[in-house]
Amino acid sequence: MTFKRFLNEAISPWMKEDGPESNIVLSSRIRLARNLKEYVFPTLASKEQQQAVIHTIKEAVSQDATEQAGPLEMLMMNELQPVEKRVLVEKHLISPHLAERSKEGAVLLNEDESVSVMINEEDHIRIQCLYPGLQLQKALKRASSIDDWIEAKADFAFDEERGYLTSCPTNVGTGLRASVMMHLPALVLTKKISRLIPAVNQLGLAVRGIYGEGTEAQGNIFQISNQMTLGKLEEDMAEDLTDVVQQVIQQEESARKQLYDTLKLQLEDRVYRSYGILSNSRIIPSNEAAQCLSDVRLGIDLNMISGLSKSILNELMILTQPGFLQQYAGESLNAEERDIRRAALIRERLHFENR
Amino acid sequence: MTFKRFLNEAISPWMKEDGPESNIVLSSRIRLARNLKEYVFPTLASKEQQQAVIHTIKEAVSQDATEQAGPLEMLMMNELQPVEKRVLVEKHLISPHLAERSKEGAVLLNEDESVSVMINEEDHIRIQCLYPGLQLQKALKRASSIDDWIEAKADFAFDEERGYLTSCPTNVGTGLRASVMMHLPALVLTKKISRLIPAVNQLGLAVRGIYGEGTEAQGNIFQISNQMTLGKLEEDMAEDLTDVVQQVIQQEESARKQLYDTLKLQLEDRVYRSYGILSNSRIIPSNEAAQCLSDVRLGIDLNMISGLSKSILNELMILTQPGFLQQYAGESLNAEERDIRRAALIRERLHFENR
Numbered sequence: 004m005t006f007k008r009f010l011n012e013a014i015s016p017w018m019k020e021d022g023p024e025s026n027i028v029l030s031s032r033i034r035l036a037r038n039l040k041e042y043v044f045p046t047l048a049s050k051e052q053q054q055a056v057i058h059t060i061k062e063a064v065s066q067d068a069t070e071q072a073g074p075l076e077m078l079m080m081n082e083l084q085p086v087e088k089r090v091l092v093e094k095h096l097i098s099p100h101l102a103e104r105s106k107e108g109a110v111l112l113n114e115d116e117s118v119s120v121m122i123n124e125e126d127h128i129r130i131q132c133l134y135p136g137l138q139l140q141k142a143l144k145r146a147s148s149i150d151d152w153i154e155a156k157a158d159f160a161f162d163e164e165r166g167y168l169t170s171c172p173t174n175v176g177t178g179l180r181a182s183v184m185m186h187l188p189a190l191v192l193t194k195k196i197s198r199l200i201p202a203v204n205q206l207g208l209a210v211r212g213i214y215g216e217g218t219e220a221q222g223n224i225f226q227i228s229n230q231m232t233l234g235k236l237e238e239d240m241a242e243d244l245t246d247v248v249q250q251v252i253q254q255e256e257s258a259r260k261q262l263y264d265t266l267k268l269q270l271e272d273r274v275y276r277s278y279g280i281l282s283n284s285r286i287i288p289s290n291e292a293a294q295c296l297s298d299v300r301l302g303i304d305l306n307m308i309s310g311l312s313k314s315i316l317n318e319l320m321i322l323t324q325p326g327f328l329q330q331y332a333g334e335s336l337n338a339e340e341r342d343i344r345r346a347a348l349i350r351e352r353l354h355f356e357n358r
Numbered sequence: 359m360t361f362k363r364f365l366n367e368a369i370s371p372w373m374k375e376d377g378p379e380s381n382i383v384l385s386s387r388i389r390l391a392r393n394l395k396e397y398v399f400p401t402l403a404s405k406e407q408q409q410a411v412i413h414t415i416k417e418a419v420s421q422d423a424t425e426q427a428g429p430l431e432m433l434m435m436n437e438l439q440p441v442e443k444r445v446l447v448e449k450h451l452i453s454p455h456l457a458e459r460s461k462e463g464a465v466l467l468n469e470d471e472s473v474s475v476m477i478n479e480e481d482h483i484r485i486q487c488l489y490p491g492l493q494l495q496k497a498l499k500r501a502s503s504i505d506d507w508i509e510a511k512a513d514f515a516f517d518e519e520r521g522y523l524t525s526c527p528t529n530v531g532t533g534l535r536a537s538v539m540m541h542l543p544a545l546v547l548t549k550k551i552s553r554l555i556p557a558v559n560q561l562g563l564a565v566r567g568i569y570g571e572g573t574e575a576q577g578n579i580f581q582i583s584n585q586m587t588l589g590k591l592e593e594d595m596a597e598d599l600t601d602v603v604q605q606v607i608q609q610e611e612s613a614r615k616q617l618y619d620t621l622k623l624q625l626e627d628r629v630y631r632s633y634g635i636l637s638n639s640r641i642i643p644s645n646e647a648a649q650c651l652s653d654v655r656l657g658i659d660l661n662m663i664s665g666l667s668k669s670i671l672n673e674l675m676i677l678t679q680p681g682f683l684q685q686y687a688g689e690s691l692n693a694e695e696r697d698i699r700r701a702a703l704i705r706e707r708l709h710f711e712n713r
Contacts, residue, residue, distance in 0.1 A: 268698065272640035279634030285627035343623065 009078070010090045010330055013322035014314060015116035015133070021313075022136015026304045027252050029184040029224065029317055030135055032095075033142040033241070035150050036169045036178035037128040040158040045105070045123045046170045053107035053123045060122055063156035064111060071148045072118040080108035086335070089326025095133070100124050118149060125170045126178075128153065137248060139181050139241040147237070166233070173230075177237050181244045182228030184213065185251060186316065188301045189258035191223045199254060206247055207231055213320070222293030222320050227251070263305060274302030282353045286339075287346040292323050311356055319349055364433070365445050365685055368677035369669060370471035370488070376668070377491015381659045382607050384539040384579065384672055385490055387450075388497040388596070390505050391524045391533035392483040395513040400460065400478045401525045408462035408478045415477055418511035419466060426503045427473040435463035441690070444681025450488070455479050473504060480525045481533075483508065492603060494536050494596040502592070521588070528585075532592050536599045537583030539568065540606060541671065543656045544613035546578045554609060561602055562586055568675070577648030577675050582606065618660060629657030637708045641694075642701040647678050666711055674704055 018030065038044055042056050061077060068074045080088060080101060088102035096116060101108045101124045111120040121129040130153070132146040160168040166176040174180070190196040200210045213224040227248060229240050262270050277298035280287070287295075300316035302308040321327060323345040329336050332344055373385065393399055397411050416432060423429045435443060435456060443457035451471060456463045456479045466475040476484040485508070487501040515523040521531040529535070545551040555565045568579040582603060584595050617625050632653035635642070642650075655671035657663035676682060678700040684691050687699055 268640055272701070275638040275640055276635055279636075279638030280631055281634075283630040283634030285623055285630055346627070 009094070009096065009112060009116065010087055013094075013327060014318045015094060015096070017115045017117035017133055018135055018317055019314060020135050022134055022138050024248075024252055025136040025313070027185055027187070027255050028137040028248065029186055030133055031137055031139045031142050032134075032180075032182045032184075033132045033139065033146040034180040034182075035128075035130040035146050036126040036174045036180075037130070037150065037153070037167060038160040038169060039127045040160045042127060044160075044170045045125060045127060048106075048123075050106045053105075056127050057107060057109050057122055059157065060111075060128065060153075063153060064120075066156060069113075069118075069149055069152050071145050072113040075111040075113050075118070075120065078110050078112065080105060080110075086326055086329045089324075090330045093321050093324040093326045097121055098124055098129075118145070120149070120153075126174070137183060137245065137252075139183065139245050140238070143179075143181070143237060143241045174232050176233035177235075177240065179232055179237050179240055180228055181241050182226050183244070183248050185225050185227060185248070185255070186223060186297065186300060187225055187251070187255050188223040188297050189262055190251075190255050191220075192262060193258045195254065195258055196225075199251065203227060203247060203251070208244065208247060221290060222297040222316065224293075224297070224320070259301070259305065270305070271302070271307050274298050274305075274307050278302070278308060278353075281349050283350070284346045286342045287349065288342050289323060289325075289345065292345055292349060293320060296320060311353075315352075315356070319352060322348060322352070364449070364451065364467060364471065365442055368449075368682060369673045370449060370451070372470045372472035372488055373490055373672055374669060375490050377489055377493050379607055380491040380668070382540055382542070382610050383492040383603065384541055385488055386492055386494045386497050387489075387535075387537045387539075388487050388494065388501040389535040389537075390483075390485040390501050391481040391529045391535075392485070392505065392508070392522060393515040393524060394482045395515045397482060399515075399525045400480060400482060403461075403478075405461045408460075411482050412462060412464050412477055414512060415466075415483065415508075418508060419475075421511060424468075424473075424504055424507050426500050427468040430466040430468050430473070430475065433465050433467065435460060435465075441681055441684045444679075445685045448676050448679040448681045452476055453479055453484075473500070475504070475508075481529070492538060492600065492607075494538065494600050494603075495593070498534075498536070498592060498596045529587050531588035532590075532595065534587055534592050534595055535583055536596050537581050538599070538603050540580050540582060540603070540610070541578060541652065541655060542580055542606070542610050543578040543652050544617055545606075545610050546575075547617060548613045550609065550613055551580075554606065558582060558602060558606070563599065563602060576645060577652040577671065579648075579652070579675070614656070614660065625660070626657070626662050629653050629660075629662050633657070633663060633708075636704050638705070639701045641697045642704065643697050644678060644680075644700065647700055647704060648675060651675055666708075670707075670711070674707060677703060677707070 039056060039059065042048065043052050045053060064075055091097045092099050092102050096112060096119045097110050098121065101110065101121050105123050107123055109122040117133050119131045130146050130149050132142040134142045162168055167178040169175050169178055187196060190199060203210050207230050209228050209230050211226045212220040213222065213226065229244055277295035281295045281299065296316050296319050299308065303311055303313055325341055328341050328344045336344060394411060394414065397403065398407050400408060419430055446452045447454050447457050451467060451474045452465050453476065456465065456476050460478050462478055464477040472488050474486045485501050485504050487497040489497045517523055522533040524530050524533055542551060545554060558565050562585050564583050564585050566581045567575040568577065568581065584599055632650035636650045636654065651671045651674050654663065654666065658666055658668055680696055683696050683699045691699060
């Protein structure tokens, strides 16, 4: 099956490239929520109605290829094993909602996994574009072109006054959610993060953990996104978020400099101890692994440690999530077994990198 | 200066050999306390009287070489720097008392440092013989022969009823202190040590840390020695201690087996994490280093880790003591500087071992 490639590689091809500000910004994401005019919205639709939606979209997208994303492949949720869906969630290609709660869900993915279009999630269509580093405008441009391409073949639910209509009122208007994934270890170490988060919230932005709402900031990775989808142009929303992200980058950079200038050896000790634990432990819980990976990545960014690729944090953070570990093991694993597999996988990966 | 060799090598040549039970017993030591009949005992003697004692002994030992220990070299305490004396203490070649509190102290050392005769410590003469592993009888035989050799040239303070007379009444009689240094990590991990120590005490034996009375059991190294010096033949004292040590060995072995059988992976995780910390940290306090070294040595004993020599625990425990670190650095170091040097030294040593 061709979709296996989406499951076997921990990091998507688009992630392997370096983007602007990639020392701190891991990725940028634009999501557009759309619904088809003639169909009941997914939250109220029956299974048959949802199937009809899939059929319609499938017809539409199979007419031609997108200019900007290449051919799209459709994966049906009900044809995937739970662990396979979990892997797609861990790669941020689908949402937990689509994996677990959708009656008749599907996703369209392009070759390098930078474009994913979820069908029958909370809305009929959720277009998602991902870019490495800080590239919200670029992601928005691509998402908009895919939006246009689909809209040319299907009527979207649109109101002159309210804009695009969505299942949840918080998405009405532009249907846009822009978000960036930031690695902020120095702000966490210096405890400045506790003042930063409320300040960012006051600007109408949300700060969350690596797997979105209600998740922890494992590995000092934070997701910053807009809360409001109304009252501004899409470009302005992306621009405003970019401005705030730039400020957070500056704060993280100055915290890194401060640590480097005043506690260089202590920081180096921390970075290398974490490296020592990652390359030697036989049992490692996900929180500890994430913290150690964050330390090592910081060490790479500060040129304290060499011979390791920058993508190690992104890659191992995803690779050592429960779904991936089980996919990799080919069997379901309990928490203890996962901690053992996680340790083995990290050791192998670091050993491979060292040769 | 020839005595430099005593200062530069962390482990004495005799330590490099393997003795019986060396998985658990690091070394055996016999010490005999003797005093010269015609001189005031050191605790009450003036500086001049102590000088006379040194002179007498020097004359006596320079007449011929010992048959069993080879030529002896004399080091005068007042010709050594504080850090040099500290190094000799860390190597267990002299006592802290001789290094710091003796008015006119000296030590005679043989080539492989297995024999050390302290002069003007608490007693005029303290003969010490060291052997790797559990070899108390052998050490006693050698100490007795050196005792005989000195006694042939000098009159010892001896009372028909009380035996050899000493400054402290606890040493009167045989003047014998027999002790073994044991590595007991499994008894510590399983907390069985807390029941074992009182049981050993009840047999009239003392259990102490690596640097004797009042010191901590750094690195899970315990010193077990006799308390009484009266009422038994020397051979029986050594035999009785050997019997108890054999029992402690059995207990440690069974605790190791229990850990291996029930918690092998957890133990392996601990051993390798400690190895990872030792080979990567940039700042390491002595307690943490000792604990990690103990873990690694246990891992070597249990064949969990390979390519490392068994003597790594002994060697690095001594090499990373404050005196040695400063001797090695060629300057005096504060606690923080020592933690940095210690980490560097351990890393170098492990790196060297790995090649």
